[in-house]
Amino acid sequence: MEFNFQFDWQAAIASLPFLLKGLPYTLLISFAGLAIGFVVGILCGLMRISPTRWLRYPAIVYIEVFRGTPVLVQVLFIFYGLPSLLGGPINALTAGIAAIALNAGAYISEIVRGGVQSIERGQREAGLSLGLSGGQTFRYIVWPQALKRMIPALGNQGIVSIKDTSLFSVIGVGELVRQGQVYIAQTFTALEVYFMIALLYLVITLSLSMALSLLERKGLVG
Amino acid sequence: MNDKVKRNRPTDETADTTPIVRMERVNKHFGELHVMRDIDLSVAPGEVVVIIGASGSGKSTLIRCVNGLEPFQSGRIEVDGNTLSPNGASGKSLQAVRTEVGMVFQQFNLFPHLSIRDNVTLAPRKVRGWTRQQADDTARRLLERVGIIDQADKFPGQLSGGQQQRVALARALAMEPRLMLFDEPTSALDPEMIGEVLDAMRELANDGMTMMIVTHEMGFAREVADRVVFVHNGQIVEQGPPAALFDTPQHDRTQAFLSRVLKH
Numbered sequence: 001m002e003f004n005f006q007f008d009w010q011a012a013i014a015s016l017p018f019l020l021k022g023l024p025y026t027l028l029i030s031f032a033g034l035a036i037g038f039v040v041g042i043l044c045g046l047m048r049i050s051p052t053r054w055l056r057y058p059a060i061v062y063i064e065v066f067r068g069t070p071v072l073v074q075v076l077f078i079f080y081g082l083p084s085l086l087g088g089p090i091n092a093l094t095a096g097i098a099a100i101a102l103n104a105g106a107y108i109s110e111i112v113r114g115g116v117q118s119i120e121r122g123q124r125e126a127g128l129s130l131g132l133s134g135g136q137t138f139r140y141i142v143w144p145q146a147l148k149r150m151i152p153a154l155g156n157q158g159i160v161s162i163k164d165t166s167l168f169s170v171i172g173v174g175e176l177v178r179q180g181q182v183y184i185a186q187t188f189t190a191l192e193v194y195f196m197i198a199l200l201y202l203v204i205t206l207s208l209s210m211a212l213s214l215l216e217r218k219g220l221v222g
Numbered sequence: 223m224n225d226k227v228k229r230n231r232p233t234d235e236t237a238d239t240t241p242i243v244r245m246e247r248v249n250k251h252f253g254e255l256h257v258m259r260d261i262d263l264s265v266a267p268g269e270v271v272v273i274i275g276a277s278g279s280g281k282s283t284l285i286r287c288v289n290g291l292e293p294f295q296s297g298r299i300e301v302d303g304n305t306l307s308p309n310g311a312s313g314k315s316l317q318a319v320r321t322e323v324g325m326v327f328q329q330f331n332l333f334p335h336l337s338i339r340d341n342v343t344l345a346p347r348k349v350r351g352w353t354r355q356q357a358d359d360t361a362r363r364l365l366e367r368v369g370i371i372d373q374a375d376k377f378p379g380q381l382s383g384g385q386q387q388r389v390a391l392a393r394a395l396a397m398e399p400r401l402m403l404f405d406e407p408t409s410a411l412d413p414e415m416i417g418e419v420l421d422a423m424r425e426l427a428n429d430g431m432t433m434m435i436v437t438h439e440m441g442f443a444r445e446v447a448d449r450v451v452f453v454h455n456g457q458i459v460e461q462g463p464p465a466a467l468f469d470t471p472q473h474d475r476t477q478a479f480l481s482r483v484l485k486h
Contacts, residue, residue: 125291126331126390130345130397131321140344144335 012192015183019196022179027204029093029175030162033100037161040101041108048113059109066106072167075099079171096168104161111153115146155212159205166201176200242267242401242432243288248297250283250456257283258294259456265401270433272443272464275453276479281436284453285403288434289323290316302400321349324394328406330386332378332393338365339374342393350397357396364392368422384415388422395426402426404435440483444468452476
């Protein structure tokens with residue numbers, strides 16, 4: 001018996017131009033999704049700790065639903081399910097961004113809640129005692145400190161969401177994995193291509209890690 | 223009124239004697255616990271009132287009610303013409319009160335993400351609308367006064383506890399308050415740093431600031447207070463000039479408390 005599995009570097013390199021066509025989609029879905037997810041997360045995270053019930057309960061329902069179901073199911077629901085409700089098709093790219101935004105938003109809500117709640121009560125009291133309004137106290141005192149504590153968890157969520165975009169090959173978004181599958185179908189170089197895809201993901205996630213640790217070391221504010 | 227050399231606060235007949243703080247039948251409950259019972263207490267302009275009592279007696283809660291950090295359930299509190307209502311229904315007057323009342327906390331509560339200077343200038347700029355220049359000038363003057371001017375660019379974590387508390391004092395004074403509240407300002411300090419904070423407070427009292435102070439420093443209370451209020455079980459049991467209260471306490475509870483704290 002003879003194994004002639006050899007890693008063909010030339011085939012790997014050759015696949016790169018085709019794979020790189022998927023990179024903008026992966027990046028777009030990741031960063032647009034995360035940016036929207038961050039906004040959603042701040043909003044729902046703050047609603048989650050509101051003393052007002054009708055703000056808190058919707059946030060809890062949202063968070064539990066989107067943390068408790070798989071992203072794959074979420075994107076399939078949005079892409080294949082929602083059109084029959086809306087009466088029109090949804091663009092695959094839009095569906096992907098929406099799925100990341102909603103899913104990451106749910107996790108980020110909990111990160112925001114934890115970050116804000118971790119700031120000692122005395123900080124808020126000191127702000128209020130100086131005559132700052134509740135909003136000013138939050139904006140100038142509580143939030144900057146909370147954000148600093150949230151960075152590691154946010155970085156983690158960013159990495160998870162970037163990797164989650166690989167699932168969207170199933171709805172036909174031409175992101176990294178989808179491009180790879182198309183390429184392999186023509187060249188039968190699965191080993192090399194998946195290796196290159198893994199490498200590309202690693203480049204993205206490592207860049208993010210490094211950017212965040214730089215931010216953390218320098219400090220966001222002062 | 224007593225043998226102390228009195229400060230440059232108004233003492234003649236023309237002086238405004240309308241109380242800055244007027245608490246009337248204030249009651250507060252923490253669930254089942256009745257932490258403030260029918261508190262009646264007025265503080266005149268320039269007066270230094272020291273509140274003493276065992277831990278859990280409600281003395282911190284009492285002064286935290288004055289700037290609305292603690293809600294109360296019945297009664298009323300008037301601070302410099304603004305009325306605080308029960309159950310947090312004070313509305314706009316709450317912020318008006320907080321703008322005129324400064325507070326120093328046991329744990330300092332400096333803002334760790336801001337420089338010493340920014341700790342002091344934040345509220346004057348955001349609440350009073352001062353320019354940075356104006357706020358910086360005031361900060362410089364106040365930090366000089368409490369002896370921290372050379373640390374203005376540092377962050378709170380780089381300062382000792384005593385220095386931090388003096389910054390906290392400067393931060394509160396930057397708002398030019400009409401009344402200062404002190405909630406056990408030296409309780410979290412190492413013994414060798416208590417003196418520097420008390421000195422700064424003494425100086426403030428001599429300048430005529432109206433002060434309500436919760437403290438366990440009985441020597442300081444005797445020296446600086448115009449009036450000492452003894453609180454037990456959420457009630458004002460006895461009050462009077464320090465000499466009278468410390469030397470000839472009338473109430474059993476006061477005697478028992480003082481014999482415990484003054485013995486050592």
